[in-house]
Amino acid sequence: MHLNQLVQRDFENLLGSERLRTDQETEELIFMQSIEGHAHNGAGTFQKNRYVDITIDDIVRALGKDPGRIRAARQKLIDEVKEFAQATIEGEEPRRLATAKGEPFLRAPFLKSIDVNPKDVCRGLYLGGKRDNSDVRRQAEEKHKVRIGGGEHYFVNLHAMRSMGLDGEKLAHQPHAESMDEFRRMGMIVDENAYRHSNNDHVRYMYIRHRTGPGQSDDAAVMIAGLLYGRDVAIGVFLADAIDTLEKYVTEYSDQDEDIAALVDSGMKDHGIDWDEVLQFAALSAIPEGKEQHVPDSSLRYLLLIDRHTRMTAIESHLRVIDKEAILPMPLGLNRIPSLDFYSYVNRRILEARTPARPAAELPVPVAPKRAPRVKDVMNPDIVTVKPNASVEDLIDLMVTKKRDFAIVLDRKGRVKGVVRSSDLLRIARF
Known part of the structure; x- marks a missing residue:
């Protein structure tokens, strides 16, 4: 089958099988980028045939769309968030995540219904824009002794790339920090202004x-921002991640999430987030080595994908947990990680890092499904117990060692006196 036909069929399959919490036009803009990923990885209709050099522009043209119109539509979604940040910096207080015409950002209706603190959203835009920067990741790696990895987008001359024996897959997955000067000298990386x-x-x-x-993990970044700073900061991080996705095919190429972060940093002097916090946030959002298949890193498509069983999206579930609302368990990301496992992971991640206490969300209380299994079928007998007079520090060490999110408090006679959750410890512990 011809490549154009594969692209068209993949697009039709996505439109027929998935619904995103946005309007149809924006859904299609996101699906076009998903097809690029499918082609690179041999997924979807590509059936293990990999097209590593295909770009979003190739996808758009294969679908018979107008590249200029598609780029402009994606740029518009970014500009609306930027205008929100600019208005906040100039002293306005836009309480709704919507345009002047009432259209919700990303055309996601749930965003329009949220009454936000605009400065907190801007704090999230700052954190989210900074954490994705390759140099910020490098500094976080050095300071917090973690391995993250990183890179940047560049204008690449395809003729020069191929003459050097490279392709899109090699550029994206192999380390090239030591080769950047050579890439420029050989004309593979070209002047961005031109x-x-x-x-x-x-x-x-x-x-x-x-x-x-x-x-x-974009999921972890949203959740950690919400646990440490509050829901509206988490929303700002989500919007920064969305911009990082959309900016890959727009009318004016640059790291626009980082540009907005710089705008907030220079224009909102009271954002209150110091550089150590930026590096800590980048480190906490990192996926631990060896856990790549167990920690979700949802793309914008997966964050907005409506789950068939719960009718909920991942980003709505994350925000509900941060707001201490009940949720239904659902799968997250490409690897369909159970959401409750992920939320437990995030709480442990923060405790293990010994972060300063800030208001944090409690672990989610799942709504029982209609045909719930019996308790004995799902219980874990390996529990953590503690006496009322035990120190908080000892309890944290025990919970981290046992990898548990709660402990049962027993008196001297073994009677249950209460429960301590990891989120309770986040509120009171002083690390």
């Missing part, structure tokens, strides 16, 4: 990895 508005067929905006590593 090509920023270019439609040149042999120049593409492509990701080049500097350092290898397991990367960061």
